[in-house]
Amino acid sequence: MPGSRLAWYTRIYFPTIAKGMMVSLRHFFKKPVTINYPEERPKVSERFRGEHRLTKDANGNMKCVACYMCATACPAHCITIEAQAAPPEWENRDKIPKVFEIDMLKCIYCGYCVEACPKEAIEMTNKIPQVYDNRQAFIYGLDKLLNN
Numbered sequence: 001m002p003g004s005r006l007a008w009y010t011r012i013y014f015p016t017i018a019k020g021m022m023v024s025l026r027h028f029f030k031k032p033v034t035i036n037y038p039e040e041r042p043k044v045s046e047r048f049r050g051e052h053r054l055t056k057d058a059n060g061n062m063k064c065v066a067c068y069m070c071a072t073a074c075p076a077h078c079i080t081i082e083a084q085a086a087p088p089e090w091e092n093r094d095k096i097p098k099v100f101e102i103d104m105l106k107c108i109y110c111g112y113c114v115e116a117c118p119k120e121a122i123e124m125t126n127k128i129p130q131v132y133d134n135r136q137a138f139i140y141g142l143d144k145l146l147n148n
């Protein structure tokens with residue numbers, strides 16, 4: 001503004017620059033709070049709800065009996081199951097999933113599917129949800145879920 005005059009010490013900006021440098025210097029020697037993700041992985045709580053896994057029984061067969069309980073409980077409607085008859089040698093079940101897919105883009109990681117499962121066939125790992133460059137990769141099928 002015409003006529004307004006700044007004090008001489010404001011005009012040289014020295015105090016402000018010095019203050020800024022002090023802040024930078026103070027943080028320079030502190031332990032960083034960031035990590036080099038994805039090379040470094042953060043430590044998460046044991047209760048962290050990460051990517052899903054379909055579990056297997058002692059014979060290495062998937063525990064899932066294609067009962068649709070998880071898909072019914074899922075508030076995001078992101079689980080797709082198609083059932084088929086179980087192989088005769090697989091005891092105690094009539095059905096297994098032919099298709100079991102979770103759309104990770106829709107999932108809100110609420111854990112309701114895990115709670116709803118009567119066979120403890122689905123669990124949530126502590127793996128941080130991954131990021132991909134195409135939508136199809138976010139749809140996890142049987143192979144991916146069994147080996148996640």
Ligand code: SF4
Pocket residue numbers: 070073074075076077078079102106107108109110111112113114
């Ligand atoms: S965690 Fe929640 S939103 Fe995700 S698949 Fe399970 S029930 Fe659905």
Ligand code: SF4
Pocket residue numbers: 063064065066067068069070071081116117118119120121122
């Ligand atoms: S994961 Fe569990 S709840 Fe879901 S279909 Fe399989 S057995 Fe049923």
